[in-house]
Amino acid sequence: xxxxxxxxxxxxxxxxxxxxxxxxxxxxxxxxxxxxxxxxxxxxxxxxxxxxxxxxxxxxxxxxxxxxxxxxxxxxxxxxxxxxxxxxxxxxxxxxxxxxxxxxxxxxxxxxxxxxxxxxxxxxxxxxxxxxxxxxxxxxxxxxxxxxxxxxxxxxxxxxxxxxxxxxxxxxxxxxxxxxxxxxxxxxxxxxxxxxxxxxxxxxxxxxxxxxxxxxxxxxxxxxxx
Amino acid sequence: xxxxxxxxxxxxxxxxxxxxxxxxxxxxxxxxxxxxxxxxxxxxxxxxxxxxxxxxxxxxxxxxxxxxxxxxxxxxxxxxxxxxxxxxxxxxxxxxxxxxxxxxxxxxxxxxxxxxxxxxxxxxxxxxxxxxxxxxxxxxxxxxxxxxxxxxxxxxxxxxxxxxxxxxxxxxxxxxxxxxxxxxxxxxxxxxxxxxxxxxxxxxxxxxxxxxxxxxxxxxxxxxxxxxxxxxxxxxxxxxxx
Numbered sequence: 123x124x125x126x127x128x129x130x131x132x133x134x135x136x137x138x139x140x141x142x143x144x145x146x147x148x149x150x151x152x153x154x155x156x157x158x159x160x161x162x163x164x165x166x167x168x169x170x171x172x173x174x175x176x177x178x179x180x181x182x183x184x185x186x187x188x189x190x191x192x193x194x195x196x197x198x199x200x201x202x203x204x205x206x207x208x209x210x211x212x213x214x215x216x217x218x219x220x221x222x223x224x225x226x227x228x229x230x231x232x233x234x235x236x237x238x239x240x241x242x243x244x245x246x247x248x249x250x251x252x253x254x255x256x257x258x259x260x261x262x263x264x265x266x267x268x269x270x271x272x273x274x275x276x277x278x279x280x281x282x283x284x285x286x287x288x289x290x291x292x293x294x295x296x297x298x299x300x301x302x303x304x305x306x307x308x309x310x311x312x313x314x315x316x317x318x319x320x321x322x323x324x325x326x327x328x329x330x331x332x333x334x335x336x337x338x339x340x341x342x343x344x345x346x347x348x
Numbered sequence: 349x350x351x352x353x354x355x356x357x358x359x360x361x362x363x364x365x366x367x368x369x370x371x372x373x374x375x376x377x378x379x380x381x382x383x384x385x386x387x388x389x390x391x392x393x394x395x396x397x398x399x400x401x402x403x404x405x406x407x408x409x410x411x412x413x414x415x416x417x418x419x420x421x422x423x424x425x426x427x428x429x430x431x432x433x434x435x436x437x438x439x440x441x442x443x444x445x446x447x448x449x450x451x452x453x454x455x456x457x458x459x460x461x462x463x464x465x466x467x468x469x470x471x472x473x474x475x476x477x478x479x480x481x482x483x484x485x486x487x488x489x490x491x492x493x494x495x496x497x498x499x500x501x502x503x504x505x506x507x508x509x510x511x512x513x514x515x516x517x518x519x520x521x522x523x524x525x526x527x528x529x530x531x532x533x534x535x536x537x538x539x540x541x542x543x544x545x546x547x548x549x550x551x552x553x554x555x556x557x558x559x560x561x562x563x564x565x566x567x568x569x570x571x572x573x574x575x576x577x578x579x580x581x582x583x584x585x586x587x588x589x590x
Contacts, residue, residue, distance in 0.1 A: 248435055250435065254396060
């Protein structure tokens, strides 16, 4: 431990910060996009139209049954091909960009299950009351059901986001440079694994722990008074 | 105003409504009573199509609710409904509860809606609670807000589905008082309730249901004076003699 070299961390902080920024960007994109798509999937799954139910159920089951690393790899390879088929041009989108898409699509499956239980947690009488006021299906969902579902599920949604934040490190599989990937690359170059991996672990811990405290705080703030 | 003709409804093979026929005329107050499980709540929910039915017809103000072409949101906006469990929107303040449908469904401006909402809130004696959330109010207060919320839409008639059944005894009267006042002002009302005092006071007709069928449909005096069916007699004897 005596030769723990802080200068390695300081010298490379710029590169690490760049990686961290990328991790945060992917996390936020996948969270917002994932919750949006997930909510639509949840509504489809709970609808009374069988093809929509099947589609949503299939989507969720497929993505929840495949390891994330594999999905990251698959989309990295498949996405350019699909884009090429559509546009007829070569579209090298790169590892960093493909991860935005992959995580959004993958996390949507998990967020959809959370939103589904959130929607089911809203009493049926609320739906009846919405309809009775003259709301359409869309208005009833948007104004009455989803705001309550979202509030009920906020802690779980944020907890899932914390997991997502850590899972972004899996982009190392396709060579993208997230926070962990940045540390990994420095380690390979400077051969300082102890300093680098310790730093990464500490930063992950501080951020995730702070976020989970925030979840607790929010939980008491926005809980619906019943 | 409300014409119910030969309505039957099944849950799977179980029949919950059997050939129900009755009507509510303009400014008439009709009380629907009967033992639990008799189908009275189901029947009243059929009126604004919250419950579908398989046979028969219900016409509200000239519009057939079972017609697939009927614009249900538009129809429901004209029919006020008060639920057993109040069903105020818990994530909105009382003012928002009173105004949201006025704004989103009727297209009123926010000022108009708030003005109307607060007037009605004052009428049910709760003006001071405008900024609170439903969870901060007692059951009786919540139900009065729910009535004000329905009235804010300027309904052509009001449906009450056991409005006092979920209330503590000391809160029942504050809700019934509002309903009595409403009835005396000439509001068309269909009320599922066990409050026979309310029925005696303001009802024009009383409908007695049992096992999904309308067993008795009579003017108030007749119903309380000499119910024709034995089942209605038994029911009255049970709920009136404490």
